[in-house]
Amino acid sequence: MGRPAKPLISRGSTVAASIEIIDTEGMDAFSLPRVAKHLNVSTSSLYHHFADRRELMTEVAKEIMLEAVVPGHPQGKDWVEWFVDLSLNYRDAILRHPNAALVLVQFLPRDILTSTYEKCARILDDAGVPAPLHVVILDGLEKLSLATTLTELMRQPVGSTEIFPNVDARRHPTLTRALATNRWSSRELFVVTIRGFLAGVVSGAPAVESST
The missing domain is CATH 1.10.10.60 (Homeodomain-like)
Structure with a gap:
């Protein structure tokens, strides 16, 4: 044959x-x-x-992350919102594969995003963000995007929308009131977190520079 x-x-x-x-x-x-x-x-x-299962799992992790669309170069758009859009795209790509959360934790090679980081650094440079802040922004966004999304996926029961599970009004009265007044969805909380991180890095730049 x-x-x-x-x-x-x-x-x-x-x-x-x-x-x-x-x-x-x-x-x-x-x-x-x-x-x-x-x-x-x-x-x-x-x-x-x-070669083995590990190599296949690594390729699976790469493929999932490469599903995320990298936005076009921001033309007249706030650079912060460009990074919010990028982070949301990575979040959405991960959430499309909830069962693969552990694959990303264990097998995602960091160098898969190097070309994307280069584009991100150019956008920061074009926006006038000081070069000493580029690494903390890129590293921090990666950690925030992955950690918050994977944490959301690993909530029990799976798919739960509870931000803090098992809160008891009698034992946790202050947290109960905070949850009652929260009007943000998980997606909106993610956006607020990304914006807050970027604002904090930029506003803290003078203090960082003066201490070096």
């Missing part, structure tokens, strides 16, 4: 199948044999494209 005209699988199709399994069946169902069955190939075929 001759070889098929086209390979039965590729790196791309294997990553896509892995994401589909994780999305629909959860991480507990994921395994290389399960992916092979989904693709109707032998498990050994996967090793022609990936």
Whole structure:
């Protein structure tokens, strides 16, 4: 029997199948044999494209993050709002794959976003943001975006919209009042957090510079 005209699988199709399994069946169902069955190939075929499970998981994490759309260069737009839009796009990409939260925590390589960081640094530079603040902004936004979104995904029960679960009015009266007056959704709280972080970094710049 001759070889098929086209390979039965590729790196791309294997990553896509892995994401589909994780999305629909959860991480507990994921395994290389399960992916092979989904693709109707032998498990050994996967090793022609990936050295091991870790390499495949790394590619899955990359693919999820690369789903986020990087906005075009802001023309006359407040640079802060450009970073809010970018952070929201990463949040949305992660939330589309709630079962993959642990994949992102364990396997996301930081260098996957290096080209995006270069664009971000240019936008900060064009906006007149001092160069010593660029790294703290980029590093902080990455940590905030990932941490807040992954925390939201890992709330129990899954999909819960409670900001602080298990709050008891008798034992936590002040927090109960705060929650009662909150009118922001999770998405709006995320935006406020990003804006507040950026405002704090910029307003604190003189103090940082004077201490160096």
